[in-house]
Amino acid sequence: MTLFLVLIIVAIILGLIGAVADGLLFLLFIGIVVLVADLLHMALRTRRSARHRPLR
DSSP, rough: OOOHHHHHHHHHHHHHHHHTTOOOOOHHHHHHHHHHHHHHHHHHHHHHHTTTOOOO
């Protein structure tokens, strides 16, 4: 969970710097890619752990 939160914060910071700083638009795109990759990782992790829970 810590990795998820750190990557979200990094994506937001990169996005803000890329949107504000002139000539650093590529940082915005890198932030978007990091955000999407992080959300996909968390979704796959949640889906995988839901399958392995024993039924009661």
